[in-house]
Amino acid sequence: MNFADSEVVGSILGKAGYEVVEALDGADFCLINTCAIRDNAEQRVRHRVHELRAVQGRRGPGAGLRIGVLGCMAERLQSRLMEEEDNVSFVCGPDAYRRLPELLAQVRRGQKAAEVELSTTETYADIEPVRLASNGISAYISIMRGCQNYCSYCVVPYTRGRERSRDPQTVVAEARSLFEAGYREVTLLGQNVNSYRWSTDAAATVDFPDLLRMVAEIDPSLKVRFATSHPKDLSDKLLEVMAASHNICRCIHLPVQSGSDRMLKLMNRKYTVAWYLDRVDAIRRHMPDCSITTDVIAGFCGETEDDHRATLDLFRRVRYDYAYMFKYSQREGTYAARHMADDIPDAEKTRRLNEIIALQGEIALENNRRELGREYEVLVEGESHRSKSQLFGRNSQNKVLVFDRCDALPGTYRTVRVESCTAATLIGRLVD
Ligand code: SAH
Ligand code: SF4
Numbered sequence: 001m002n003f004a005d006s007e008v009v010g011s012i013l014g015k016a017g018y019e020v021v022e023a024l025d026g027a028d029f030c031l032i033n034t035c036a037i038r039d040n041a042e043q044r045v046r047h048r049v050h051e052l053r054a055v056q057g058r059r060g061p062g063a064g065l066r067i068g069v070l071g072c073m074a075e076r077l078q079s080r081l082m083e084e085e086d087n088v089s090f091v092c093g094p095d096a097y098r099r100l101p102e103l104l105a106q107v108r109r110g111q112k113a114a115e116v117e118l119s120t121t122e123t124y125a126d127i128e129p130v131r132l133a134s135n136g137i138s139a140y141i142s143i144m145r146g147c148q149n150y151c152s153y154c155v156v157p158y159t160r161g162r163e164r165s166r167d168p169q170t171v172v173a174e175a176r177s178l179f180e181a182g183y184r185e186v187t188l189l190g191q192n193v194n195s196y197r198w199s200t201d202a203a204a205t206v207d208f209p210d211l212l213r214m215v216a217e218i219d220p221s222l223k224v225r226f227a228t229s230h231p232k233d234l235s236d237k238l239l240e241v242m243a244a245s246h247n248i249c250r251c252i253h254l255p256v257q258s259g260s261d262r263m264l265k266l267m268n269r270k271y272t273v274a275w276y277l278d279r280v281d282a283i284r285r286h287m288p289d290c291s292i293t294t295d296v297i298a299g300f301c302g303e304t305e306d307d308h309r310a311t312l313d314l315f316r317r318v319r320y321d322y323a324y325m326f327k328y329s330q331r332e333g334t335y336a337a338r339h340m341a342d343d344i345p346d347a348e349k350t351r352r353l354n355e356i357i358a359l360q361g362e363i364a365l366e367n368n369r370r371e372l373g374r375e376y377e378v379l380v381e382g383e384s385h386r387s388k389s390q391l392f393g394r395n396s397q398n399k400v401l402v403f404d405r406c407d408a409l410p411g412t413y414r415t416v417r418v419e420s421c422t423a424a425t426l427i428g429r430l431v432d
Contacts, residue, residue, distance in 0.1 A: 001189050002033045002071055004140040007129030009033070009070065009097050014130055016101035024055060029066050029104060034073035036155050038329035042073055049085050056087055066107050068092060072159035079114045094160050095119040118161035125170040128177070137381055137411045138185035139178050143171050143211065147191035149230065152268045152340070153300060155331040156191060163191070165198045168206045168214060175215045175222070184379055184411050185223040186215065193226050194233035209241040216245045221413065223379055225249045225398070231256065232271045234279045239286040250287055251398040254279065255295035259314030260307035263300055268335065273314060280318055291321040291397035298356055299349030300328045301340035308352045315359055321367055321397065323360045327353050361423050368421035375417045375431060376401060380408045401426045
């Protein structure tokens, strides 16, 4: 989502006469887009800000490099961030990017600047993002902003504001213009895409499955992905639309957070394990070949060994294809920080996390071994990161397939037969 936001920022500043440069050397400004979801994300930003101090020192007065911090961390800390990091000249929250040209002008006049007002309506719908560091094949499209689910551990509702959806016509227009420019994959983004809703009047409401269908209808060779789905809102209508459309990817990211009902209640996730498993069954009923991925938090407030075991059990039952796994990190201002004790020692959180990671590693490898001999249509993306003599692409399930370099052009669809695998990658041979 930050990546997509940076592309909006690039567009706004481009219109104001600024230009994105490849290296810091030629830059007048360095804008750091930030995440506040866990403390380690913020620590990485602080580290980067400290490193930049050396670059600023080398430049000398007059030729200075001015640093701005954008996004969730700017929203969370506001001007406190500029007091704590005195080499930062401005902060700008996620709903205030249209004001960046003014902020930069103010900084050029030698002042510090902060704009952190949240909005209930801003979706940047009319801004055509500039594509940064793009492979020319896949792109992100933000379809909504904010979140008001208030999971008790989560800072997002405070840093990104109320949930609001973007006009579907602007989403379709952006996807179409990407397709016409040669892109072959778009990922529709929102904190909870299932609650996407746009209505001009009661009779004409566009919900997420409707929007997904509209984007998929642009062209059968445009792959359509989306993230993230909240389990409480995953509807059968969505699954029906997906199943009916070949170019909507067979891949659902369905963050579970915990396998214990007691924890889910404390987390304010608004579903039970039984509900979650029912949704997993529904996915597999509609699309037996759909991959399912998740997010999980180890060591949330009051988590017992039994709760942790319940998470491991759930992982064994669902058999995820991929999981993002985190240690609980207390975030100032959240319900959990205000009302619940962060009482699991760090070493214990680490042990639990490592157990989940080890189990998931085994499951992913077993899942991949079942793929041996299967053939997949793969959207070729380019050279493999590991070896110049290989290419890679991803299938509809979002799994990476690596195969020997050949005439396959990036942006085309080719058929690959899986011949071997690791836990993360399928290795195969072109068969078309
Ligand atoms: N809106 C998405 C997730 C956004 S944040 C959703 O609800 O699924 C991405 C992931 O970060 C979350 O799914 C959660 O697993 C993790 N996360 C959020 N807050 C966290 C915290 N305080 N500590 C550790 N992990 C956290
Ligand atoms: Fe955070 Fe929950 Fe909203 Fe996801 S749904 S962004 S975890 S509050």
